[in-house]
Every structure is written in structure tokens, then in C-alpha cells.
Amino acid sequence: MTKLYRLLACNLLCIMLAATANAAGLEEKVREHTMKNGMKLLLVERHSSPTIAAWIRFRVGSVDERSDERGLAHLLEHMLFKGTTTLGTKDYAAEKPLLDKIEATAVQLMDEKAKREKGDPARIASLKKELGQLEAEAAKFVVKEEFAEIYAKNGGSGYNAFTSKDGTTYLINVPANKLELWAAIESDRMQNAVLREFYSERDVVMEERRRSYDTEPEGQLWENFIAASYHAHPYGQPIIGWMSDIENLSRTKAEAFLHKYYAPNNAIIAIVGDIDTDRTIALVERYFGAIPQGTPVAPVAVTEPAQDGERRIEILADAEPNLIIGFHKPTLPDPDDYVFDVIDMLLADGRTSRLYKKLIVERQMATDVGSFSAPGSRYPNLFVISATPRAPHTTAEVETAIYEELGKLQREPVTEHDLRQILNRLEYEEVRQMGSNGGLARNLTEYEAIAGTWRYLIEHRQKVARVTPEDVMRVAKKYLTRENRTVGFITKKGAEK
Template sequence: MRYSLQLLFFGFWLISQLAWGASAQSTEDTHEYLLSNGLKLIIKEDHRAPTVAHMVWYRAGSIDEFNGRTGVAHVLEHMMFKGTDKVKPGEFSRLVAAEGGRENAFTSRDYTAFFQQVEKSKLSKVMQLEADRMVNLSFDDTDFAKEIQVVMEERRLRTEDNPDSLLNESLMATAFMSSPYRHPIIGWMNDLVNMKASDARQWYQNWYAPNNATVIITGDVDPDKTYQLVEKYYGGIRAHELPVRKPQLEPEQKGVKQVHVKAPADSAQLVMAWKVPRLQPDNINNDEPYALELLAAVLDGYDNARLNRTLVKQVRLADNVDAQYDMISRGPALFIVGIDLAKGKTIAQAEAGIRKVLAEVTDKGVLDSELKRIQTRLLANQVYKRDSIFGQAMEIGGFEMAGFSWKDLDTVQDRMQQITSAQVQAVAKKYLIDSTLTIAILDPQARQSAKVGVQK
């Protein structure tokens, strides 16, 4: 399964040092350790309820795949539930449920993660199960042959029978020439058809190691005792050399790209995507990604934001419109504006409408009062996220996988609040230009009605 993540990370304190057998760093409620085998451990205390979230993040996603083997990261996520020498196939989920917990996993372009949420006294049990499959995963060719059929059916249902997914898949494949982001996370169907159990086993052997993993534990825990548990279950797992990650830099785009997709759908869609910079771990004070994040919120950050107010409510050009930008990622970033056309409206009208809204920002800028309301709203949203123990673990994990540290979160919060209206206008003018634009158009086709036989 996949979670759609728009990652803004906020709100921790400055660093102080602790003395431990493993190297350790700590704040008032967040503690980081590095085990001798390279495993990173982050513990965030939250004592409001007697529950805990336990997550293992592997820095291996579809960005690490190659042509001919796309989708293998997601397939291996499925195979991780097929058992070990100690746990029979299907038993992992049953054992967690027997403890009153919930569990699942998800694969993204940048990582694969596994989690359990349990009552705090059950942490030791789920940790033992997760550590076991980090090193002892076992599945035969028959198990794989059955599961790959499940994944192929998932692709049919979620992508091939879904016009939104088909359009997004074609957009990414058109926008990027070299970056692995051009491949779908679930993989191309032909690669799934030809995938072997040995491909999944090799992926496991390559990337599933403590020195490529981060364990994140949030909730009602004692950090000292929790560290001891992690050392007990994970500390004895050997590190191994990881494959070399070679850069796959995207060539400079020098003109508009366009792709048309024909698929059964109720209405036409238009997506416009511009290549823009992302936030870099070694340049976290670069204001442009923060300004782009705020630009997306100006356009689509609340009900009466500019795109919705103009194109949906006023001129009734669209049934739905949105703007997306994720400044936290391992690979290249896109600034995306998408629109579901209202009945009777054309693609040309939709593109003209979007360009008009964007021109108002590039030509006239953003009101200081408008920007301040958005900044306040974003800050409030981060506070609300802290009501979720699982949400806290998700924020930390996504940030760490992109090469940042949870210790940078205060910087992200502060920089976002310092961005000015002039900076938002500047990034709109600089980056929303045709030379970096990719356009994807959904041409709706009539849906085939099912034929029902009548027995006489």
C-alpha cells in the first residue's frame, strides 16, 4: 500500500549530548542513537496515552530500481509478510492482531516502511517480530508466484482502471527522462509479468540491512528501556555493504512537453507540471523551496484559495482544481496544478484559466495579509498533527529518509514563517515558465456498459 505524503516537518528543540554505549543525542522528548551495526534509532516520548508506534524505515524505494525490474521494492514489501523460519506465512499479521495491535507497510519512491501500533506493554513482542524478518525472511517460488499475481491485480485496479492514475503515470514518464521517478512505484506491468522470485530475494539481500534502516518509536515509552530492547533484538544483526547509489541526474528540459491519454472517464482533465528545486539537506536555508510550498498554499491551501475561488466558484470552469508541491524528497521535484474540467469546457479554456490565475501572482504578487494567514494555518496544521503518535513517527521518518535529520525541524518551521510575499512572487515568476513545463491531458472516452445476460 502507499500513503500520499505532503511532508512539512516542524517543532523540536535544540540538541544536547548523552553518554551511551551507542552514540546518542537527545532533546527534551526526542532521543537518537546509532547502534554499532549502523542502525539508527529515534525515540520520541509522548505520554498522553499508553500506546506506542513502532516503525522500521528502509532507505530503498522505486528511486533505487532499474529498467526491467521496476516495482520490485513494492513486491518485496508484500513478500515481507510471507514468514521466516520462526513465523509461518500470514502469521505476522495474526500475531500483531492477537496483541490488540494494527500493522501495515507502504512503499514510496524514496523508501519502504513497516509499522505496528500497540499498547505499550506489547512493544517487545512486535519489535521481536520485525527484527526477525529484517534478517530471516524466507519465501519459496510458489509463495512469490501467488503474490505477484496479487500485485498485478492491484496495478489493474489502482492504475489501469483508474483514469487519474493513468494520467499521473504518463505525466511522470513524460516529465522525466533519466530520473527513476519516471517509473511508477508499483512498476510497469511487463516488468511485473517477468519478475522472478530471485529478483525479490536480491532486493532483500541488497537493501534490508541495519545500516540501511531507521527504527522510529513514538509514544508512552521510557527511552532507556526502549533502547535496551532495540539493542537486544536488532543489535545482533550484522551490517553489510550496500550497493553503490549512482546519481541519475535529470537533463535540463528545454521546451514544453505534452502527453495525451485516452481512457474511460466522466470528464476531461488537464495537469501542468513545472520542474522546480527541492530542499537540499546541505542547503536547508535556501528560501526558494519554502516559497514554492507557500505558493502552492496560496493557490490551493484552503477552500477560498485562488484556484478554487476563481476557476470553480467564479467562472465555473472546473469541478475540482488543486496545486501540489513536495519540497522533501530524494529525487527531483515538480510543481503541479491539476484541473477536472466542468461539463462543456475545453482544455484550451482550462489552460488559459490556470495561466490567468498564475499571472496574477507573477504580475501583482501576494498580499502580506494573505500570506500571513496561510503561514498561520500551516503552523496550526503542524500542531494538530501532534495529536497523532503515528503521525509524529511518519513526519520524522519521511524527513530522515530524504537525508535530513529530525534536528533540522525547527529550522524548517522558522524558515517557512520568515518567507515574504516578494519571495513567493519571485519563485512563481522564475520557475513557472514554459521551458520546464510538462502538460498531461486526459481525453475522456465513453465507458463500456456491462452486458447482463437474461436467463430464460
Template sequence: MNFLKKISIVTSIAAASFVGYAYGQDFQWKEATSNGYTYKYVTNDPTAARYYKLKNGLTVILSPTNKDPRIQTYIATKAGSKTDPSDHTGLAHYLEHMLFKGTDKFGSKDWAKEKPILDQIDALYEKYNTTKDESKRKEIYKEIDKVSGEAAKFAIANEYDKMMAGMGADGTNAFTSFEQTVYTEDIPANVVDKFLTVQSERFRQPVLRLFHTELEAVYEEKNRSLDDDGDKVYDMMFASLFPNNNYGKQTTIGTIEHLKNPSLKAIRQYFDTYYVPNNMGIIMSGDFNPDEVIAKIDKAFSYMKPKSIPEYKIGQEKPISSPIVKEVVGPNPENVMLGFRFPGATTKDARLLNLVGNMLTNGQAGLIDLDLVKKQKLLAAYAYPYVLKDYSVLLLQGRPTNGQSLDEVKTLLLQEIDKLRKGEFSDDLIESIVNNEKKSIIQKDEKYSSRAGILMDEFTSDIDHKVSLEYVDEISKLTKKDIMDFAAKYLQANNYVAIYKRKGEDKSIVKVDKPTITPVSVNREDQSPFLKKIDEMPENAIAPVWLNFDKDITKNKLGDVDVLSVKNTDNALFRLYYHFDSGKWNNKILPLAAEYLQYLGTKNKSSEAISKEFYRLASSFNVSAGNEETYVTLEGLNENFDKTASLFEELIKNCQADQNALNAYKARLKKARADVKQSKGAIMSGLRSYAQYGPQNPFNNVLTDAELEALKAEDLINVLHDLFNYKHKVLYYGPKSGNEIVTSLKPIHTLPKSLKELTKTKTFVQVPTDKNKVLFAHYDMVQSEIFWVRNADQYNVSIAPTVSLFNNYFGGGMGSIVFQTIRESKALAYSTYSYFALPSKKEDKDMVLAYVGTQADKFNESTTAMNELLTTLPKSEQLFETAKSGLRKSIASERITQDGIIFSYLRAQKLGNNADIRRNVYDQSPKLAFTDINNFHDKEMKGKNYTYCIVASQEKVNEADMKKLGEVKKLNLTEIFGY
């Protein structure tokens, strides 16, 4: 349950344009009737989406596809943070959290006894909300805490999550953004009846139980956002672009003032106002018969009554006549973000904005790609549209390289905008974008989950599906003058907002203080009659499908190279991989050579010309060097396979050393290496690697500053030229057969008479976790991040069923023991989990991992709570049976397809397995009892040593408290990063 992170941009127009498209087709809205229900549809729509409007106004969008026996579902409300009351910002978001708490029928063991106590809590919160005297407020909150504890005795925590887990659902979650609150589930196709029964009850009359512990989780979420410089930049950008519109006037998660003064009355009023059928939609894509499903939805949700929705008045913005420049301060590396304002999602100009975004950044041949990234003028740079209902935004972001000021970054970004106005871009750029849009359409249409997400975004933004399908036709008709006119209208020299993210201490941060919360009961063993009813509902079993590596993969030879292929019978896309069982452990400069390649050309073609050619072909390449594996990936349209493969072979075998490119690359790499030391996520990754392998570990196995400085262009070029002379495999998924792919590659992928072995120069072995230790790294932040790491025994395939079931029960989801205890009962963290990890190759050891992200002042309580769970496994037969049932149903409905079959085979080989391990888990898990996972817990976790990896502010976490956990070692950044 979260608010939609602004950094995870999902542009409605962009997404909608990818649904599925047959170029040149005629798209028209039509009406049809089937099984007594009338629906609308668009002719030639490859998603076959049906649009129903039920009698009560509920919108239902159904897109059937039977590729997988699963269904992606979204229940969406057209209400988000922009419709929050101005005196209760964040309300839509924490209402979203409360929609997981149940009703009078589920989530309660005795509603008659629970309700009077909840009424007391309601009254106390209203009193708390209107009281200004801090001492009196504390006394009221003590009473809230006390009465909440009494109410919790009748609550069944996470009963919703248990029901969904028992069905085999994945991705149980929800999100809130500016204008939508969406509840999401990915369910097996045979539990539609159960799903609809639960959902119709869920939205009937939600009960705001366990509110004070859930609100504390929202407090944690707010504090996490205060530690995120990216969030702060976005908030400042939208506040500056939209001083009159709610996009800028209030944030999704809300202000601290409002979070500290919640009103349950206001929450109910909001639900009653916006959670009405004429403001909601049910969107489903997957394996179902739409005639049957629409009747079931109608029956389940017919109780809902329509209401008039309050008119939402768009805050109108005045044109920006001169640059607005603001600053944000924080510990992360410096950058600049520019924002330009555009019309809203339903307009033609919003659709053109999506095209302009691609013209600036498309990963290969956009203006920013070629001018700033390819030429290494900035450390990083990109542009993207953010399409919303009231207004849209074009955002550009750039990070400086060594010696650059933020003003210089801004100037470089604005120069690319100026090129759009002047028409200084390739004549064929629009045509290339159209070709790549066609490919992206096919890619997006491959998965039922993508279809559902696109249709949901269209619904919440009021985008016409027919118009979305016509997008490629629309942009294919545009001329260079059209783009120039568009840029001149919206992308002027002075109508932007610039946010300078500077490095420093943000003294304005005020965290949400931790209230005193007494842990509440979660009543794991209790079940409501409603849950029992759901469990007893019939369902037709889905037969699992296992991989047969001998039959599902075609095996050929190209000289001495193994060619593994799976035929694509769905569309005209291909993915080709050259796979090497070697990586950075063999050669530390291999990852540098892989990245350097993107800046190189050949004798006959410049680097820019090669990028443009790949983009014209609607193809791409990527070279990725990991610790022990390297992949060269080519993907694109089958009709351009030979040209794509030949173009890459020409590049990698004939690339020429470019000293200027190397000098720029070194300068950027030095800056990037310095910047990554300012990332708390990277620091934690380094601590975890240190915990696994010791002081010399894969994370810090990098070139020293001196080695980097001494690096020559020839060193990197030689690695690239020699790459295909080493042993590798060819992996292929596409329309060609195994024989056809060998025939196509034979004249292109020419090989030496014998391939060389690439011996490992470095091997890392996991160190024993022989005592309790603490690895600490300082970072200036409100939160503290804590990871538990323990290296266990050597890989043993026979424990896989026990491990899978244990993880489902113990720490693998919102209904798990860890989540229930640490978040639901004790309100100690927003994010927490634990699991037993099997290795990726048989030579490695298993691992125990656990995590808590919490406020620094909850450090002791959080570590104690997790250690208690690692010592004693709480028993719940009901939760155990749910975990067992959900595991089998999830496996039964899972389909590994496409190139996933090949990668499953390679993973199995590394572990010494000859068959699909899921079959063993499916067959053996029903035979396991609670005593089996309890014994497993005792053997692998209880009384064991752990390395505690802690990233926190040294001013906020007491060293004496850390010493209670184990021997403390404070690591400096050089020890962590290796330079």
C-alpha cells in the same frame, strides 16, 4: 500491503513542517547520554524526538507521548521503486508483499521438508524467467503451480498477521513508493517486547513462500491501476517530467513484462543489498520510556550487519524549454494536470515550494481558491507540492465546467502561476499562511500516529529535523519579492508538462493475464513454535477506560439549545459544531444551500473578503448536510473564538442572494452530476443503496434536472437564513468550560423564543432481501467489482459482542477467514472482505456485506468462493482465540478522547444505549465459544438471500453467469442516480 498510491500525496517537507513548533524558539542539535546510549535531539522540539545511531548503523527515532497507551511504529528502508533493477521493475513492491510470509522460524510447519521444495520453485522461476517460447513457459508455470501446491502443505499462511492481531495491533500493513519501503504497525504499549521479537525475526532471513499466489495478488493490483485514470495520469506526468530519472523511467508497481517474469534470485539480492541496518530506521511514537525501548531495540536488532549501499546515481534532467503536452484516455471525466519540476527535499527551494503550494491552494484564501473555485470558473481546481528526494514537483489540476475546453482549463491555471510571478497576490497572504501553519503544527502534534509518520518521512527523505522545526520562522521572513523571484526562476511560461485526461476507450491497455493457479493449503490450525513462544511472552495488562457520558461530557443550556462540551486541556484549539437532527431527507435543497453558502457574501463583505478573514484568523467553517443530519463546523485558535463564531453568524444570517453565483453554481452542478455518472465508485454506491432501499433510495433522492433548473437564489437563501431557527445542539471541544462557552455564545448565537421542528418529508426503509437478485451496471474496465448486500433483522444491542468477535474472525483483516481463503489460498482477488454491520440508529436493520474486487475472468470463481464462505464457516480454534485475544487488547488500549467523546454519546443515543457499548463487548467476548459465532453465521448468512451489486464491463462478464446468482436487473444511470 500496497504500493503508495501517487494520488495520496504525503509531502515530506509539508509534513515535516507541522511536527510541533514554538514560534521564535531557538532550535539547536544537542547530544545527550542516558542509560548507556548516546542520542541527538533538537532543543525546544515539542515531539521530544531522540535520534539514536546503533553500532551497526541502524537509525532509531523515538518520540514518547503518553496520551494513549499505544505506539505507532514504522520500520523503514531507504529503498523503493527508484532503486529497482531496470530489468526487474516492481521488485521493491513485491518484496514488500513477501516480508509478510515469514522465515524459517515462523510461517512453516516443517521447514526441513518445506525448504527443498522451495528450492525447486526457485529454480523453476529462473527457468521461467529466461524462457521466451510461450508454450514452454506455460508448461513451466504448470510445474510451478504443482510444486507450489506441495510446498504450501508445509506453509502457515498469514502467521505474521495472526501474531500481530493477537497482540491487539491495528493497521498492519506496508507501503512502497519511489524511495521508501515502510512496514507499519499500531500496537498496544504493553506488547513492545513481543513486537520487537517478531520484527527482528521478520527481517533476519525472509522466506519467499507462497510466492505464486502472492504474485497473483500483485497482478490484481496492477490491473486495478490500469482501471484507474488517476494512476495513468500520474504515471504519464512523471514519465514526462523525468525521462532520465527513475521517477519517470519506472513505476512503483512495475511493468507487465517484468511482473510476468519474476526472479526470486533477484528479490533476494535486492533484500541483501538494501535491507541492511545502515539503510534502515525504526521510528516509534507513543506511550513508552525511551531509555528502556532503545535498549530493547538494540538487543533485538544487533544481529544485523552493516554493508556498503550501492551508489544511487540521480538521473539528471535537462531544463524544460517548451511545454510538453501528452494525453491519457479513459472512462473518467476529463481534466488537466500541469507539472513543474523543482529541486529535491533537502533544499531550501523545496521548502519554499511548500509555501507556494499554500499560496495557490489552501482551501480558503489561495489564488486558485479565490480566483477559480470561489468564482466558479472551473468545476474543481487545486495545486499541491510533491516533495521527493531527487527532485520535487508542483502539480496543478483542473476540471472543466460546462462548455469549457481543456485548453481553457490549462490557460486559467497558468494565469494563477503568472500572478505569482507578477506579485498579484494579497500583501498579507504569507502572514496568513504562517498563522495557519502554526495551527496545523498543533493539530499534527495531537496524535502519536501523526508524529511517527512525520519523523519517518523525514528519515527516508534525509530531511534535517531542526530545519523542519525552523520552517515557520523561515517563511515568516519572506517578502513578496522573494516569492516573485522564486516563481520567475521555477514557474516560467513554458517549462511545464501538461497531461490532458480525455474521455474515451484506452485501447493501449494490456492486462496481466490470469495464470492457472490451483488453490493452496493455508493450514489454519497449525502453529509454529515461534508463534507459541510469542504468545507465552509476558505482558502487563492495560486496563480499559470506559466512557461515562454523565461525567465525561459537560451539559449546559443556551436558551432551549443543549450545549455538550468537553474541555481541551492539551492546547489552544477549539472545534464548535451546530448539530441538526435533519438533512436531505427533510429538505432536498439543504445540501445545495450548504454548498452555495461558500460563494456568498453579505451587504458589507464580499465572499472573497470573508474567506480571507477566516484564513487570517486561522479558522475555517464547513456546512455539511447528510441524509438525516446536518453539521455546521467551526474550528480554529481559541484566542479567535469570538471573532470566528461572529463572522460565521454574520455570514449565514445576512448572506445575500447572488444570481450570477447561482447561475454558475447550477452550470457546475450539472457538469458535476454528469461527471459522477462516470465514476465506478459512485455507480457502486448507487447500486448498494438500491439493494438496501429499493428503486427510490437515499442515493437517488436528489433534485431532478427540471427541479434544479427551476431553483431560485431566494429558495437557497431562505434555507440558510432560517437554519438556526430550527432545533439543534451545540457541541464544543476547546479550552473553555461549559459555562464559559455558553457565556461566549450568548451574544453571538442569538436564538428565537422558540425553535421550530423540521419534519421529515421523506423516510426510507430498508427492503427485505426476499430473493437472490443481481443489480448490474456496465463500466468499461478490466476488473469486476462485486458487493453482496443483505438486509437482516432490527438492531439488537445484545448481539454486539458476538458481532465484534465474528467480524474479527471472519472478514475483518489480513488474518481473517475471508482474506486467507480468497486471496491467500485461491489468489482470486487483491481486495476482499466481509462483515456484519450494525446500523447507526435503532430503527434500522443490521446488514450483511461482502466484497470481492477481481479480474473479470475470475468472476465465477470469486463469487463461488465467497458464497461458500457465506454458507459454511471454516473452523479454526487457533484463529478464533487469536481473534478473541486481539479484540480485547484492542479495546483495552483504545482511548476515546476530545470531541470523539461527544460523538460517541450521540451515536449511543441514536441506538438507544445509555452506556459505552465497548464495555459489554469487552466483558462478554471471553465467554463466547466458536459454536456461538458459528450459530450466528448460520442464522445470519447461511442459506440467505443476497443482492449482488456488480459493476463490470458487459463485454467481460457473461449475463448467463450472473443469472446463476439470481434474477438479473440491468440498471441504467438514470435509475441509479435519479436524474
């Protein structure tokens, strides 16, 4: 055994032992507490630094919107930074009547516009002018970014939020001695949020849509690819909403959605860091315990019909070619989902993966290649392979090369050596992801919401370890088929002939 090999083997052993110890330790360290109003707390004490990561995950995302609500979850992500009845305002008692007038005027304007060619242009112009005047008057009461300013003055960092198909998350890192400040701010936001500046923020989201999708070829490709992949299930709808969806969102609709779902029984809170668990539970109970429950988020009843033929989407644009291929697949806890974790890592995880070596190193026909599951995880999703051709190679050439590698998965058993390498990489990645307070808080809230238990973090690698070469061949034959795939690609204008 060479010195280099002994060193690599030692490093690998250390990683594996650390991952095993970390998983075992996590089982002992995570404290669960469910409050009477249904809020779930997941707490982990880590005293390596005097800081805390606090994540709030709501089990409501864009998949839970009705057809007349598309884009609401994303817009509410923006709006919940605007403040409450006490924060973000100089005088809420004086501000509220103006907000009510703004809403009444905006609804009239939307109703008139909805008449299309039968709408009265003069009335539309008059209502627009009135709305602008009311918004200018209401702006005098607004205190911009007061949440962020308070957190920043008290040592907070990473204050952010994100919306997905499956949920909405708000996060912050604070010094350990500022946990009560966090509890005061976030409990106030959960029960007293005010959606001020709603229509100006709606305009911001519309501009975001124009910039990221309508005028961005890769954004257009992804949006149309997902829409083509799902004909019935709401996973096919964009998180941000279509432009006409956003244009017809009202503050009244947003408030109804907010009060219905953004409530303790639909919330999971993870607090990781320099805490005393019992004191933290008591603190959270004191600030959040009296907040009433909302409506539980019901499962989406629609089931996507089985695809019975290849679907192809082409975007003509003044942009470089790009390729996306998606195959319908089950999601967790279906055993085949764990097989796809193996297929994902085998095909496109790192420089030793099959697609990287074949497309980028050996044949030099692509500049990048990747694979992932999308667009969500609560419901059956897609296994997606993406690649960017390298000139003079075309998307068609790259597509053919990808199918060649998928064919090998269907015909040739994966070696035990390959499976061991995948487990080693999984263990390393788990250690890396859970190394920070924020990384652990994210994983705890994510898997508690999606898998129904944070213990997925511990169980995942154990289940992947049971995947056999025969499983990989079976799943590849079952799902990675022509009739089950959707293909999207960008063709550069002028090159389509």
C-alpha cells in the same frame, strides 16, 4: 473589535503558542540513538495513553532500482508480510526444498518466454503445469497472515506498509506492554524473511497494476504524465513497475535486493508513546544489534536534463476530463523549495486559496483543484497542479485560467497579510499532524530519511517565515514557465473531434 473577531484571534493565538511550544518541546523530547550496525533510533516518550507507534523506514524505494529491477521495492513490500523461517510456516525444513524447486522451474519458464516467438509452446505449457503443482504442494506448509494474527491477538492495530519512490515503511500501533513482541517479530523479519508464495503474489501485483493503471484512465494519465516529465531520471518510472517488468521479476532478484538494502544501516526506527527511553534503547539493541549491515543505498547519479519545451500528454478514455500540469523544481534543502511551499498554500490550500476561489467559486469551471510536489523528495521533483473541469467547461479553459493565476504570481507581489496567513496555517497543520503517536513517528522517519535530519520539522516553518514577496515572484518567473512544464489531460472519447 467584535466578539467573534476576539474569539478567532484568541483561537489563533492559542494555535500559534501550541505550535511554538510543540516545536520547542520536540527538540527536547526526541532522543536519538545510532547503533553500531548503523540503525538509527528516534524515540519520544508520551504517557497520555498506554500505547506505542513503531515505524521502520528503509531508505530504499523504487528510485533505487536498476532497469531490470523495476517494481521490486513494491513487490517486496507485499512479500515481507509472508513470514520468516519460523513464522508463516508449519515446517520450514520441509518447505525450503520445494521453494528451491519452484524458483528453478519459474526461472526456466521466464527464460523460455523471453525467447518470444522462438520459445517452445510445449515446454512453456509443461513448465507452467509443473510450477502450479509445486506451488500447490508448498502451499500446504504456509500459515497465512501469521504476523497480522499475532499482532491482532495482542492488541496491535494499523499494521501496514507502503512503498514510495524514496523509501519503504512498515508500521504498527501496539499496547505499551507489547513492545518486546514487536521487537521480536520485526528483528526476525529483518534477518530471516522468507519470500514464500512469490509467484502467486507477483500475479496479485500484476492484477493490481491492471486494475489501478492499465484500465483506469486517471492512473494511465498520472503514469504517462510522470514518464513524460522525466526522460533520464528513474523518478519517471512507476513504483509498481511496467507490466513486462513485473512479469520478469524473480525470487532470486528479490532476495538479492532484500539482502543488499533492507538492513540496519539503511533503516530508521521511530518509537513514540508510553515508553521508558533507556529501557527501549536496550530492548532494541538486544533484538536488532547483532543484525549485520547491508550495502548503503548509493545516491542516484543520473541528473534529469533541463526541459527545453512544453510536453503534452493526452489520454483518450471513456472518462470525465481531467488536467495535470507539472513544473520541474528543486527539492530540499534548496531555498527555493521553501518558496514553493508558500506558492502551494497560496494557490490551492483550502477554500480561501486563489485557484479555489477563481476556478470553483467565482467562475464555477472546475469541481476540484489541488497542488502538491511529486513524485518524490530525495531528488529534484515537480510542482503539480491538478484540476477537474466542470461541464460544460473544458480542460483547455481550466488550463488557461490556471496560467492566468500563475501570471499574477509572477507580476504582483504577495501581500504580507497572505504570508502571515500561510504561516498560521502551517502552524495549525504541524500541531494536527504531530498530535498522534503515529503522525509524529511518520514525520520523524520521513524527514530523517529525506532531509537527513528529523529537525526539519522544527526548521521548516522558520525557513518558510523568511520567504519574501520578492522570493515568490522570482521563483514563479524562474520555474512556472511554458518551456519547463508538462501537461497531461484526459479527453473523453467522442469529444476529441
